[in-house]
Amino acid sequence: MATSSDFLVVGAGIFGVTTALSLRSRGYCVTLIDPGPLPYPLAASTDVSKVVRMEYGSNRQYTRMAIGSIEGFHRWNEVFGETLYHETGVLAASKGPMPDNEFVSSSYKMLQEEGQRPERLPDGEISRRFPAWSTGVYVDGFYNARGGYAESGRVVGKLAERAEAVGVNVQPGQTADQLLLEGNRVLGMRTREGATFGCDHTVIAAGSWTPWLLPELQSVMTATGHPIFHLKPTDPEPFYAPDFVVYFGDTARTGWYGFPMLREGIVKVSRHGVGVTLHPEHDERIVHEEDHAELRIFLKDTFPALLDAEITYTRRCLYNDTLDEHFWIDRHPEKEGLSVATGGSGHGFKFGPVLGDLIADVVEGRPNEWADLFRWRELSPDTTGEEASRYHGDAEGGA
Numbered sequence: 001m002a003t004s005s006d007f008l009v010v011g012a013g014i015f016g017v018t019t020a021l022s023l024r025s026r027g028y029c030v031t032l033i034d035p036g037p038l039p040y041p042l043a044a045s046t047d048v049s050k051v052v053r054m055e056y057g058s059n060r061q062y063t064r065m066a067i068g069s070i071e072g073f074h075r076w077n078e079v080f081g082e083t084l085y086h087e088t089g090v091l092a093a094s095k096g097p098m099p100d101n102e103f104v105s106s107s108y109k110m111l112q113e114e115g116q117r118p119e120r121l122p123d124g125e126i127s128r129r130f131p132a133w134s135t136g137v138y139v140d141g142f143y144n145a146r147g148g149y150a151e152s153g154r155v156v157g158k159l160a161e162r163a164e165a166v167g168v169n170v171q172p173g174q175t176a177d178q179l180l181l182e183g184n185r186v187l188g189m190r191t192r193e194g195a196t197f198g199c200d201h202t203v204i205a206a207g208s209w210t211p212w213l214l215p216e217l218q219s220v221m222t223a224t225g226h227p228i229f230h231l232k233p234t235d236p237e238p239f240y241a242p243d244f245v246v247y248f249g250d251t252a253r254t255g256w257y258g259f260p261m262l263r264e265g266i267v268k269v270s271r272h273g274v275g276v277t278l279h280p281e282h283d284e285r286i287v288h289e290e291d292h293a294e295l296r297i298f299l300k301d302t303f304p305a306l307l308d309a310e311i312t313y314t315r316r317c318l319y320n321d322t323l324d325e326h327f328w329i330d331r332h333p334e335k336e337g338l339s340v341a342t343g344g345s346g347h348g349f350k351f352g353p354v355l356g357d358l359i360a361d362v363v364e365g366r367p368n369e370w371a372d373l374f375r376w377r378e379l380s381p382d383t384t385g386e387e388a389s390r391y392h393g394d395a396e397g398g399a
Contacts, residue, residue, distance in 0.1 A: 005031040008199035013045040016205035018356030029328035036172025039156040050152040050349040055107040057388025072353020090147035093138040180287040186338040208280035227291040230266040231309040255391030271394035273391035276349030285316035319346040325385035329374040
């Protein structure tokens with residue numbers, strides 16, 4: 001089997017499917033391959049929910065990108081004909097005074113500078129506004145009405161359907177295996193299933209599989225897994241929006257964040273930290289006893305009413321981490337006809353509505369105001385992560 005296109009996009013997660021849609025909208029013949037089914041169960045995008053938020057500390061670019069993405073999620077709701085982005089608002093809670101909390105205070109200031117209206121919640125206001133926060137441990141913070149969560153797996157599925165409807169050649173059941181090379185020029189991809197996909201330009205958007213397809217990236221990115229818990233409260237009422245919203249539980253210092261009651265009838269609690277290194281395909285994505293113990297400590301401090309909740313499901317969320325935690329979107333510096341769009345580092349999904357055009361601009365060689373931060377770059381082994389909300393503490397903290 002041989003297929004030829006202007007563009008071959010490898011990977012139908014949020015990076016890949018939005019790229020395929022944007023390139024198709026520009027008149028190109030586009031093929032999109034993925035191991036499938038879509039959404040692919042092992043992909044980072046495949047989950048019941050992902051946070052959509054503007055809070056990025058003092059990073060103005062991510063804040064502005066998120067503002068544009070939220071507008072895009074509202075448009076997607078209209079296009080999909082159903083609400084898959086839920087604007088509950090976002091609570092950023094701090095255990096100490098907000099001026100002493102770098103992530104919370106700098107996010108609050110940046111939102112104000114960007115014309116948003118975050119609402120400060122000091123001196124017990126958090127528990128008065130959101131009664132499930134009953135312990136008094138979190139004494140300061142703010143609420144931003146713009147933000148919430150997206151039903152991520154369903155969003156990717158709808159985007160894949162839309163890609164097929166507008167003429168993208170969507171090929172699930174095709175696992176990228178080997179680049180087709182003529183000298184230093186990439187001519188397409190051969191798959192494990194024996195198919196050959198030729199093209200003028202290949203875009204690898206394969207998430208944590210990317211450094212296995214391109215070993216030259218293994219020194220600057222790796223796959224890490226982070227614990228996720230689905231809890232079924234004994235009394236679910238206190239955990240429905242608007243009385244309970246997407247939140248940061250002093251996340252930059254603890255890693256914990258979560259969601260209100262979801263469609264599935266559960267409260268999802270996750271940890272955004274260092275995680276554990278794993279192979280995206282061969283390693284089990286299991287949550288360990290230490291993760292359960294850390295969860296109980298967090299719940300005792302934060303939501304005691306969830307301590308007796310049944311844990312109905314656990315998994316490790318897969319991150320494709322770059323060393324500096326910024327995305328990796330650029331043309332390959334040595335292989336002609338090849339671009340890379342990956343490195344979501346646990347915070348990429350929320351930018352879905354703006355990612356496709358950003359990536360399409362880069363692969364076409366057009367200017368884009370966001371592109372410079374994500375260029376191909378040299379990173380030393382001691383490079384530290386810069387994502388402001390992420391817990392960088394111990395080697396097990398993650399989500």
